[in-house]
Every structure is written in structure tokens, then in C-alpha cells.
Amino acid sequence: MKVLHQSQFFISYQCDKQRCFFIKFPHKTIQLGFCQLLAFRQQVKEIDLEAHFNGQNPHGMEMLMLCNREHFFIFNTLESIDLKEFITGTFAMLELNSLLTTSV
Amino acid sequence: MKDLVRQKLSIHVDVMDLLNKQIEQEAHSSSAYLAMASWCDHNALSYSADFFYEQAAEEREHMMKIFRYINDNGGTAYSPEVGGVNHDFKSLEEIFENALDQEIAITKSIHNLVGKCRKVNDYTTEYFLQWFIAEQMEEEQTMRRALELFDLMGTEGLGLKLLDERIPKIRNKNTE
Numbered sequence: 321m322k323v324l325h326q327s328q329f330f331i332s333y334q335c336d337k338q339r340c341f342f343i344k345f346p347h348k349t350i351q352l353g354f355c356q357l358l359a360f361r362q363q364v365k366e367i368d369l370e371a372h373f374n375g376q377n378p379h380g381m382e383m384l385m386l387c388n389r390e391h392f393f394i395f396n397t398l399e400s401i402d403l404k405e406f407i408t409g410t411f412a413m414l415e416l417n418s419l420l421t422t423s424v
Numbered sequence: 425m426k427d428l429v430r431q432k433l434s435i436h437v438d439v440m441d442l443l444n445k446q447i448e449q450e451a452h453s454s455s456a457y458l459a460m461a462s463w464c465d466h467n468a469l470s471y472s473a474d475f476f477y478e479q480a481a482e483e484r485e486h487m488m489k490i491f492r493y494i495n496d497n498g499g500t501a502y503s504p505e506v507g508g509v510n511h512d513f514k515s516l517e518e519i520f521e522n523a524l525d526q527e528i529a530i531t532k533s534i535h536n537l538v539g540k541c542r543k544v545n546d547y548t549t550e551y552f553l554q555w556f557i558a559e560q561m562e563e564e565q566t567m568r569r570a571l572e573l574f575d576l577m578g579t580e581g582l583g584l585k586l587l588d589e590r591i592p593k594i595r596n597k598n599t600e
């Protein structure tokens with residue numbers, strides 16, 4: 321298993337053998353297929369950080385359900401900010417890997 | 425490390441996002457044409473109404489084409505939400521002007537997508553989008569032909585009726 325990206329709170333891994341991904345959250349690690357990773361990315365993209373600061377989301381909580389509602393997460397503002405960076409970083413590493421494998 | 429993404433997905437991820445945006449645009453376009461059809465129906469312009477009903481159906485087909493393309497290639501297409509559809513129009517001329525503006529906006533958006541494909545070497549999607557480039561060219565021409573009718577013919581009373589009857593002929597015959 322190889323580390324793709326590590327942010328303050330989260331780590332993503334790729335497992336070549338099982339052809340899947342793992343994400344380590346502070347309290348648990350979950351396994352995701354590519355489609356599930358895409359779905360996760362979409363949900364994170366849809367998080368409206370501005371709402372955390374302009375009073376629309378006064379509790380500053382984000383609720384995400386992953387992998388066909390198998391997992392349920394609640395993130396605070398700091399984690400939500402980190403999550404966006406984490407997803408961007410993870411996909412940047414995946415793209416870099418794509419570039420490397422095609423050029424070799 | 426294996427390229428797992430490539431094993432699952434033949435579209436570039438960023439291109440997939442833009443394709444999903446395009447789905448929203450086509451859906452909005454379909455709804456906008458439906459609103460125009462309704463206005464024409466209420467104002468006894470039945471040929472124009474039919475024209476816009478057909479446009480609405482076409483836009484939905486465009487949307488479905490992209491929707492399936494994403495899913496067929498391992499991505500995830502998202503069912504679009506449509507909001508802000510305008511139902512208020514002053515005249516048939518204004519409707520066709522809006523229709524042309526809408527088509528121009530979609531052409532720009534498709535071109536932007538092709539530009540992105542080239543940047544990230546997504547030749548598969550670039551090829552897929554060729555059909556849309558040709559389609560947009562025809563759509564713009566169709567709307568321009570409609571607007572030319574307004575320059576040629578009057579829009580008072582009987583003139584507007586006659587103009588309405590000419591609307592079915594503005595579609596490009598070669599493409600049907």
C-alpha cells in the first residue's frame with residue numbers, strides 16, 4: 321500500500337493488489353473503490369466553506385455519507401478546510417502517477 | 425504504482441467535471457426552450473411553439489448523450505438541478521434573440537471544454553465533442569435565420585402570423 325497524500329487530518333493510500341484506495345480518518349480507515357472515491361470527491365467539492373463563516377452554517381458542521389451510506393462522518397470547519405486540500409492533493413498525486421506511467 | 429484511475433476511467437477527471445457542468449447547461453437550455461414553447465402556445469403562435477417543443481427535446485437528447493458518455497467511460501454523471509427558468513417575454517423576436525444568445529453561450533462552453541481536453545491530452549473526449557461543435561454551428565445558424573425573418577417581415581398583426589408559419593422552414597434541411 322502506497323501513500324498518495326497526507327494532510328493535517330487525513331491520509332490516502334492506493335493498494336495495487338486489491339485495486340482500491342484507503343482513507344485514514346482520525347478514528348477509522350475505510351476502503352473505497354474508484355467510483356466511491358469519485359463520489360467522495362464530489363461531496364467534498366460541494367462543501368460550501370463560506371457558509372461556515374457567513375452564519376448560514378452556524379454550527380460549522382458538515383455531514384458526509386460515503387460508500388452507499390456505509391459510513392457516516394461529521395467534520396468541523398477546520399477538518400472541512402483540510403478535507404478540500406486533502407482531496408485536491410490526492411487527485412493531484414493520482415494525476416502525477418498517470419503522467420509517470422504513460423511516459424515510461 | 426499502478427494507474428488505477430486510468431484502469432477505471434477513460435476521461436480526465438477535470439474534463440469529467442466540465443462535462444457534468446455541460447449536462448447542467450443542456451438541461452437548463454431544454455427547460456428554457458420549454459418555457460418559450462409555452463409562451464408561444466399562449467400567444468397563438470403554434471408553429472413557433474412546435475419549434476421550441478422540438479428544441480427542448482433536442483437539448484434533452486444532448487444532455488443524455490453527455491450523461492451516458494460519462495457513465496459509459498467509468499465516470500459518474502450527476503442528474504442536474506434546473507433553476508431560474510425565465511417565462512416572461514415581451515415578443516417572439518425577443519424569444520429568438522434569447523435563443524440565439526443561449527446557443528452562443530453553449531457554443532462557448534463546448535469550445536472551452538475542447539480547449540481543456542487538449543490541455544490535458546484527453547483525445548477521447550475531444551473526439552466525442554466534435555459532434556457537438558458541428559451541432560452548435562447549425563443551432564446558431566437556425567436561430568439567426570429566424571431573426572432574419574424579423575428583419576424581412578413585419579411583426580404587426582398578420583405579419584407575425586405569416587412569420588410564425590415560416591418558422592418550421594428555418595431548420596437546416598441537410599441535417600434532418
Ligand SMILES: [Fe+2]
Binds near residue numbers: 483486530
Ligand atoms: Fe444543446
Ligand SMILES: [Fe+2]
Binds near residue numbers: 563
Ligand atoms: Fe442547442
